[in-house]
Amino acid sequence: MYRKERPLLFLERTLVGDGSDPFNGVFAIRLKGIIDQQLLTNALAMLQAKYLQLQMAIAEIDSVKPYFYIPDTIDPIPLVVKEWQHPDQWQEEALKGLRLQFNIAKGPMFHVSCLTNNTRSDLILSFHHCICDGGGGVLLIRELLTFLDGRESSIDKQTRLLLIEDIIPAEIRRNKINQLKTSFLSGLLKTALSVSTLFTSAKHKEVLTRKHDYLLHSKLDSKKTSIWVSVCKKHEVTVNTAIGLLLLKAYEKVVGAESKNKVSCPVDIRKFARQIKDDQLFSFGMVLTLTKKKTDHHQSFWQEASMLQARVDKQMNELRPYEFLMTFEKLHGALPNMIKMLTYGKVGNDLMFSNIGRIPLQNDYQRFTLETVFSPMVVGPFANPSTIICSTFNNELDFSFISNEDFLPQKTAKEIVEYLINEMNSLIALA
Template identity: 45%
Template sequence: MKRNLLFLERVLFGDGTEPFHGVYALKIDGAIDHAGLIQALARLQEKYAMLRTAIGIDLLGRPYFHSPPVPPVIPLRIVERTDEDDWNRETVHELGASFGVSNGPLFRITWIRSTEVSDLIMAFHHCMCDGGSGVALLSDLLALLDDPQAEIGKAPAFESIRDLVPGEILDNSRNRFKAKLSAALVNLGLSLGSLFISTQRKPAPRSGDYLVNWKLGTEQSKALFTHCKKEGVTVNTAIGLALMEAFKAVNGAGAHGKATCPVDIRRYMPEVKRDMLFSYGLALNISLQQSIGSGFWAKAKSLQTHVSKQMAKLNPYEFTMIMEASHSAVHKLRRFLTYAKVGNDFMFSNMGKLDIPPQYRNFAVDTIYSPTVIGPFANPNTIITTTFNGQMDFSFVSNQKFMPRDTAMQIREKAMEILFETVAIPDSVRL
């Protein structure tokens, strides 16, 4: 396998030295066999060609994925389990530990081991895959741990933009002209913007990264889903609004009242299959200015109107064509994301229900913690939620220098207070 990185893959890759990783963590009740885990990782590499790749740099300075003559083995690090918080510490460690991108692979596992309970930490470079791809990897890994002979198939892979954008769209002269014009405008905007950017504003040091995790009980989660459906508001919109209001309540004038929400590109681009390792998605922006009304749910409905309009306009093919015409601006965009003044409060993603069973023949999955991701850019605030076994789980990562952990804890408490203020749940399980 050999292909150049797409534009957004290059943005996530940078120069390969700075960590920009996605990390999944889960708790397993039951014994894990060492040899079985190694065999499962080898089977994963057989299915996913991207797990056998490294990244080289061509003579023009452009990075490309390639398969080394001797496939790299997936690293397995074993840590003895001492307490229930080991997974949190090891997740933060994995977020900040760089991959050897020139040798590969861009994927590794940490096994936090004990006799009866284990935690697995799965880390991957974001330029290789996103959270949705991570679910596919995790699902296959669990299936193989349970049954080494499990049939997991062969993962599709793409070789160029032509595998992602239909020919009738990609070769249309009007579409190509529009993409080049848009790319030129992007380049011009970044060039002008860079005149006002000072590299003196350094990103927060990675040694200060932290993870705040919390979970809603089954009844709380069910109550929230039911109430959102009754109000005609998505769970994503409701939580996004509660978080923006919480940032405003805690940070006051220091809050921006804005957030960015990634959207799974698979919903709009059927060429990206469920188990195709793919690194980027679409995005929409939300703000408190879009939430007008008296009371939280009236504001949520107003915000939902704006969200729905943005969702309807998302065009993955046009977006991809514009990005692929913008390669000359990749370093300018990274400079902007790294050094420009922060304009929003956080990135928020609700990945929804994880299609992974809680019970296997030889073990049970007690918990899947929501994945985490943190990069080298100016704003590290990232909040991701997932639902597993009927319970919503939240991961909030940031950096101590950018936002003290105590502030993140206050935002968490305030957001949940705002969200559940009028949601009917039994008193015995209230937050």
């Protein structure tokens, strides 16, 4: 007998689909020092023993209620060790990790590659997005490095997955007004999805080939990063909003009339649903949308950014995480329509942009030094694969841009990234 955990939440099911397409996240880090393969194997075993998500598989994926379970025999986290050959080799491994097809019916849905020589090692951690988000990825890196350094973790071992009842307070779940409101909203969404799929056809629309995915990587040095953060604070604009505005301008400049004037930004649900702790793995959040208004065009960049910030703040204040979860948990029957719309429907945004923020990992360990944390990457099988993620480590702002040649030519993506970096440098020079 295996150990049954809980049914997948609706948004977890959306990330998994029917299990036939990868929807993975990847983190890559660079260590200075000799990393013994046996020590790494042992550290991964300790990490897996601590987090249920690294042991899990999914049963009855085609049923109305697929669920997570712990197999009787848990396979160890796969580890592939290769010779470190050049500084950009991690990008090749990261793309392989994004394309990796996990056996969701058996598990684990986690994989590690190690590129190593006598002086440094690059670790590439790949995971199915249904078990973990970017914040969870940082947590797993911290724990892995702790075990690899021969130290004990300060975080308690997980004994079960979070249930929806753990996340949404009882007084909110049982409130009649909330129940009626979320039932009404879910009904509207079901109707909208049903209507949308009537006009959405898979004919003549091929799912993007993962082999055509590409990665563009950029980094600002610590001096420029410090100035950028300072000038954003001076104008009372978040780094996220300022970069988001530059991305909107970049698409408008490079793509022209084909630009959607929309950048989707994930919001960490932990900021609102405090029942989900920072030391717990969770797989999804909420989303807000950045757009430029035509009336803002005659303003300076920072005036335009301030106007956008006001609209962002308004959206943030209107986010209702508990209503969001309650509404979507009533949509399980509409999952096929949701998947069809996301995969074959009309693309409504330019890209997904996420700012992980400062990565709270130390540099110095007893056995090695953490030199670099590259910004995480994620891509799924949906119609728009373009995602740019930034993060800050060692006071350096780091960017990873993932897309697909068949959706957005790499040449065009390079022009977008060049515009972003050049404009940031210009604003920094004027600060």
